[in-house]
Amino acid sequence: MEYTWRWFGPDDPVTLGEIRQAGATGIVTALHEIPNGQVWPVEAIAERKRLIEAAGLTWSVVESVPVHEAIKQGLPEAGGYIDNYRRTLANLGECGIDVVCYNFMPVLDWTRTDLAWPLPGGGTALRFDQTAFAVFDLHLLERDGAQADYSEAEREAARRHFEALDDAARTSLIDTIIAGLPGTEEHYTLERFREALDAYRGIDADTLRRHLRQFLAAIVPAAEAAGIRLAIHPDDPPRELLGLPRVVSTAEDAQYVLDSAPSPANGLTFCTGSYGVREDNDLVVMAERFAPHVHFVHLRATRREPNPASFHEAGHLDGDVDMVGVISALVREQRRRRREVGQRLPMRPDHGHQLLDDLTRESRPGYPLIGRLKGLAELRGVELAVERLLPAV
Structure with missing residues (x-):
């Protein structure tokens, strides 16, 4: 797979130079300074791309181009924001960026209650x-x-x-x-x-799902024209919160997304941590089933606690995720792509424990340097072992 790393731009405490030393070759980032719903100008995209390439890296994936709340709510002004989204995709395609991650979670993005939960061996983790x-x-x-x-x-x-x-x-x-x-x-x-929250009164899961389908019908042709593969991220946590519906939480939800706009441009971000919070999601089965539609991979493990609605971020090879099984399925898919389409499969070590120097240096919650470096090294080791053990093709 292609080893990538999430970077939050020039103000990120983790530098591009450190990312390159960690073993990543691709950058996952976005123009976070542009307000939701506005068009990303070609000039701004190109400038960020130049900055990344000057460090010897490539801009591999956009994460994310946010979906405006008016689109999720199906408001009359949604059409203008969809037009802006199309223009942003066209501008990204013009700059040679071809994978865009996004999500359709109402109001809240990913949610945690503790950003530095102490671990038994030292270090800290994110927790819900x-x-x-x-x-x-x-x-x-x-x-x-x-x-x-x-x-x-x-x-x-x-x-x-x-x-x-x-x-x-x-x-x-x-x-x-x-x-x-x-x-x-x-x-x-x-x-x-x-x-x-009040703006979502009367919007249930079926309504939100319909709005997602309408969004995909409008956006997927624009992605096709721009040469971009869209990759929807699952809900985190993958269930309703605060009375808000969430519609990308299960294998059935993922299939709905794919069926809503059948196209090579319409695909998934396979986040093992998000999907893995639910015991009814079999990650290995899902990886095998959806592999041809996976455009981006987030590899992390979560562990459910005695109260199964609570969980914390486990080590990348720990937790409730059969990471060896998932990576085996992804390696087989990457082999197929090499043979048939020559298409890359970008992966990033998602989240990470704060360890060692992470505990004293500035970092963003979930995105420390050493914790993710450790995770990337472990995941690369699993991938190499799987490659060696699978029969040659």
Whole structure:
């Protein structure tokens, strides 16, 4: 596979030089400074590409071109934002960039409740704790209807947890959930967040799914014309949150995306960490089933906790993901592509523990240098072993 690395632009504490030393050859990035819904100009794309290439790397994947909330909500102004999306794809294609990752999660992008959960051996991990999230929903956000989404035991656990938090801890929890994690393009105050949730009243999963289908019908032809492969990222976590529907969480959801606009340009980001949170998602079976439609791969492992709604980021070869089985399926797909279409399969080590020097240097939550370097080295080792052990073709 092609080894890539997520980089958040010139302000990222991890430099392009360090990324190259880590063993990656491709960069996964976006023009985060451009507001959602606006066109990415050719000049800005070309300048970022020149910066990356000057460091001896290539701009492999865009992650992400965000989908405006008006599109997800099916508002009258959605047409203008779709036109802008098409123009951005055309401009990226003109600059030779051919894979675009995106997601269709309403309001929130990926969500965690703890950005530095202590690990037994030292270091820290990202974590989603269901009780802490219920505290936010029930006692800090005070969302209408939230009580019905939790069992009596969950509500009682949340009450006790809330009462044990001081003001600083409560503020930290709010900021962690709504202030925006790396790659998130929208940043909210608590009041603005309530307004964003209110905008989805009356939009259920079927409605959101219909809006996704309409988006794909409009965007996929533009991607085809631009020579771009679209790769939708699954929901993270892969289930409804805060009363918001989520429609890219299971194998059935992934199949719906592919069936909605059949085209080589319409494909998937196979994120083992996101899909792996659900016990009913068999990652190896999914990798084998969807391999021809996978345009981008995020390899990480999550581990479900005794409360199965809670999970944390495990080591890349630990957790609930059969990483050897997944990589075996992807290696077979990469071999097929080499024989038949000559198409690359970009992979990046997603997230990572904060380890060693990561604990004292500045880094973005989930995206430290050493933790991801360790993950990339482990994943490359698995891939090499699989390549050697699979029969030659």
